[in-house]
Amino acid sequence: MDEADQRHRQRMARKKQVIDARIAAAQGARGVVVLHTGNGKGKSSAAFGVLARALGHGQRAAVVQFVKARSDTGEEEFFRVHPQVRWHVMGEGFTWETQDKARDAAAAQAAWAQARAYLADPVIDLLILDEITYAFKYGWLDLDAVIAALKDRPPMQHVILTGRAAPPALVAAADTVSEIAAVKHAFQAGVPAMPGVEF
Amino acid sequence: MDEADQRHRQRMARKKQVIDARIAAAQGARGVVVLHTGNGKGKSSAAFGVLARALGHGQRAAVVQFVKARSDTGEEEFFRVHPQVRWHVMGEGFTWETQDKARDAAAAQAAWAQARAYLADPVIDLLILDEITYAFKYGWLDLDAVIAALKDRPPMQHVILTGRAAPPALVAAADTVSEIAAVKHAFQAGVPAMPGVEF
Structure with missing residues (x-):
C-alpha cells in the first residue's frame, strides 16, 4: 500500500x-426535564433564554405561569406575539398577597390542567412550567401526579420547571438541575426592581 | 372631626x-451590573431571558460573545433579526479547542474594544458580555480596566456578565450576583446536547 x-x-x-x-x-x-431552583435571580430568565433558543431552532413552545398574575412583564410582551408560542398567565400572585388559600389552590389546579394538556401534546417541543414549585410547597398540587405526567410525556418534548425549594422527588425526576444561589442583589443596595432586568 | x-x-x-x-x-x-457565574447550566440562558424581557419593554440591547465562535445557536438566530439588538460573536472557541493563545487573546481584545464602545453609548439600555470571565482566567483582558469601564458607563445602562469562576473584584463590582451550581446534568445520563435546550 x-x-x-x-x-x-x-x-x-x-x-x-x-x-x-x-x-x-x-x-x-x-427530550429532557430541566429544573431551575434556588433562591437566586435567574430561574425564570434562564427558562425564557432557552425559549428564545428553541424558537431560533424553529421549535414550538408553551409557557404556563403558576404564580404570576401580572401581565405587564417584558417577557410576556415579547414572546406572546410569536406565532410558535402559547403563553398562559394563570397565577393569582403570591399567597401572602392574595390571602385566599382556596383561590390560590384553584388557580394552581387550573394551571396544571393546562400544563397536563401540553404534556400530552407532541406538537409542543418545549414546555415551561414557571414557578410550579410553589404549588407543591403550599399543597396546591399533587407532586406524584405531576412526576407521573412528566414521565408519560412525548419522548422528544423538553420541559423546564422553575421555582425555589424544589422537592427532592422532583430533583430526582429531572435530567438537569441547576441551583441558583443569590450571592447578592441590587435591592440590598436600595435599587428598586428595574424594568427589563427584573420583570 | x-x-x-x-x-x-x-x-x-x-x-x-x-x-x-x-x-x-x-x-x-x-442601571445595574448583573453577574451570572458558577458551574451550572443557565448563566447565558438567563442573560438571554433578560434580553427578551428588556426588548419587551422597548429597550435597545447589544450582545458581545467573548468565547463562542459558532454562529448556529438558536439564541443568535432568534435575536439577531430583531431591530433593537446588535449581536457580535467574537470568540475563537475555547482555548483547548484552538490551541492558539495569541489568537485567543487577540479575539478577546477585539471583543473588549466592541464592548467598550457600547459601555460609552447611552443608547444601549442593556449590554450582555457573554462568557467574559474566561478572558480574565486566561489573562487575555485587564480586569481593572474592565471594572473601570463598568463604573464609567451611562448611569441607566444595565450590564450582564456571564461565565464560570468570576474573579472576586468583579463580584465586588456587580450589584446582583447569582451563583449557578450544577446539581446534575443530562449529559451525565448519556443525553447529547439537544438543540433548543443546550445551544
Missing part, C-alpha cells in the same frame, strides 16, 4: 470515528 | 405613604 493510500485510509478511519460518535449521540437524543 | 373626615384623613395618609415609597424607589433607580 503506497503512502497516498495509507493517508486516505487514515482519513477515512477518522471520518468513520466522527460519524460513529454522531450516531451514538443521536441514539441518546431525547 | 367627624368619622367621615377621619376615614378620609387615614386614606390620604395611606396614599401619601404609597407615593412616598414610590418616590424613594424612583430615586434609587439606576
Whole structure:
C-alpha cells in the first residue's frame, strides 16, 4: 500500500470515528426535564433564554405561569406575539398577597390542567412550567401526579420547571438541575426592581 | 372631626405613604451590573431571558460573545433579526479547542474594544458580555480596566456578565450576583446536547 493510500485510509478511519460518535449521540437524543431552583435571580430568565433558543431552532413552545398574575412583564410582551408560542398567565400572585388559600389552590389546579394538556401534546417541543414549585410547597398540587405526567410525556418534548425549594422527588425526576444561589442583589443596595432586568 | 373626615384623613395618609415609597424607589433607580457565574447550566440562558424581557419593554440591547465562535445557536438566530439588538460573536472557541493563545487573546481584545464602545453609548439600555470571565482566567483582558469601564458607563445602562469562576473584584463590582451550581446534568445520563435546550 503506497503512502497516498495509507493517508486516505487514515482519513477515512477518522471520518468513520466522527460519524460513529454522531450516531451514538443521536441514539441518546431525547427530550429532557430541566429544573431551575434556588433562591437566586435567574430561574425564570434562564427558562425564557432557552425559549428564545428553541424558537431560533424553529421549535414550538408553551409557557404556563403558576404564580404570576401580572401581565405587564417584558417577557410576556415579547414572546406572546410569536406565532410558535402559547403563553398562559394563570397565577393569582403570591399567597401572602392574595390571602385566599382556596383561590390560590384553584388557580394552581387550573394551571396544571393546562400544563397536563401540553404534556400530552407532541406538537409542543418545549414546555415551561414557571414557578410550579410553589404549588407543591403550599399543597396546591399533587407532586406524584405531576412526576407521573412528566414521565408519560412525548419522548422528544423538553420541559423546564422553575421555582425555589424544589422537592427532592422532583430533583430526582429531572435530567438537569441547576441551583441558583443569590450571592447578592441590587435591592440590598436600595435599587428598586428595574424594568427589563427584573420583570 | 367627624368619622367621615377621619376615614378620609387615614386614606390620604395611606396614599401619601404609597407615593412616598414610590418616590424613594424612583430615586434609587439606576442601571445595574448583573453577574451570572458558577458551574451550572443557565448563566447565558438567563442573560438571554433578560434580553427578551428588556426588548419587551422597548429597550435597545447589544450582545458581545467573548468565547463562542459558532454562529448556529438558536439564541443568535432568534435575536439577531430583531431591530433593537446588535449581536457580535467574537470568540475563537475555547482555548483547548484552538490551541492558539495569541489568537485567543487577540479575539478577546477585539471583543473588549466592541464592548467598550457600547459601555460609552447611552443608547444601549442593556449590554450582555457573554462568557467574559474566561478572558480574565486566561489573562487575555485587564480586569481593572474592565471594572473601570463598568463604573464609567451611562448611569441607566444595565450590564450582564456571564461565565464560570468570576474573579472576586468583579463580584465586588456587580450589584446582583447569582451563583449557578450544577446539581446534575443530562449529559451525565448519556443525553447529547439537544438543540433548543443546550445551544
